[in-house]
Amino acid sequence: MAAWLVLAKAGSKRISEGYDDNPATHYSWDSTVPNHATLKVGDVIVLWDSVEMLGLSVIEDITYGQTTKKTPYCRECKKADVAERKQKKPRFVCWNQECKHEDEEAGWKVKQVKTYTSRHEAGWIAARGALTAPELRALCVHENSQNSLRELRWDDFHHALTHGGTPVPLRIVDTAQQVIAEGHGSAVVRVRKGQPAFRKHLLDVFGEVCAFTGPAPLQALEAAHLYSYAANGKHHKGGGLLLRRDLHRLFDLGLIAVDPTTKTMHVADVLKAYPDYAKLDGAPLTVAVTADHVTWLAKHWDMHRESVPPVAIPSQAGPVEAVTA
Incomplete structure (x- = not known):
């Protein structure tokens, strides 16, 4: 490395x-x-x-x-x-x-x-x-x-x-390096196609609200896919939420996930040393989600929580998406 x-x-x-x-x-x-x-x-x-x-x-x-x-x-x-x-x-x-x-x-x-x-x-x-x-x-x-x-x-x-x-502890760095190394390449161009319209749609639906923390400045919000967009190149119904930029990255890495049963957040142990992130653990989403959202959140949960250790990222995980606000 x-x-x-x-x-x-x-x-x-x-x-x-x-x-x-x-x-x-x-x-x-x-x-x-x-x-x-x-x-x-x-x-x-x-x-x-x-x-x-x-x-x-x-x-x-x-x-x-x-x-x-x-x-x-x-x-x-x-x-x-x-x-x-x-x-x-x-x-x-x-x-x-x-x-x-x-x-x-x-x-x-x-x-x-x-x-x-x-x-x-x-x-x-x-x-x-x-x-x-x-x-x-x-x-x-x-x-x-x-x-x-x-x-x-x-x-x-x-x-x-x-x-x-x-x-x-360097677990966050090790995880980020693994995800980027496995996924970088196809993401740079493909994630940008249609992204402005996708973000606008989410703003129309949710307003200027981060799904994890609540109201946030427009400039800080990104359109976060709840699935690996770079892997299939499509914007799916109910497949996105607005997240603050730092939370978007942590969600992509699987360090934050949403329990699809309780619709509450689960924060990986490695993040709990940081008070701002630790307080999210167990907290509910700040926006109402549809059945489609829950379906995609369940896939993300299965990938990052049930089938693997809390912060390990499996080889089929999608890349960190290069999305700009």
Whole structure:
């Protein structure tokens, strides 16, 4: 398994460039960063702020774009290895070991770059301080690397987290990686066909209400299929509910299921360490559902609760659906 240590400290990855990062949901970078094209869906992403670990998850999706970017270079050696000092003067210093030129100004050039934004909220585990900066660097494939995207030795990293002073359970990450690895591929294109109309239909039926938690902002609600849409490519009657984005991902992973007999939620043990999710366990749905909904919820329940352990995902499970709000 590939795992990446990525720097999420605002403004530190490149001079004068801000990145739209939210450690718990998404991460952005561009083609000026070494290893920029190496990260892929299904890889583990570990975020830190140069001082300590923030958390980790599994990449569910990567979106691509293009933009122009102003980048600095050393006026002496003409290379891009330039750092801006916060207090010490001169303001700029070249990182190139053969140069190390110091200057009050840097050279600047504008170029077209490819942009990347990964999404990873489904399997996010907050673990601030679980590992320190020196410990994280020691677990990298190249321990002395200064890159913003650094490959980790996964087995060693996994052991360090699960056998440290305060062990961090990684079951959510393991489950998310398994589901994405088994299902990713056909979902990217097929789940989007007809999705806006499907979401509009659900909004007309239920209003701006998450079926698990109640009223929610329109922007936070997604049309969640109660079955593997990517496997059959159809929108079935009674086959969808509106769910908050994080709950949609957890439902897809089988970490939250609905008992079709009682119409109450069942939360996997691994989520009960989080109060906001734990309180959903045993709670009723917040919307009235039809017999068709119950039929599909029963299939989901059979797949994730009766025939397998609470958070294990069988090989026939559908992929995490790449649906946007």
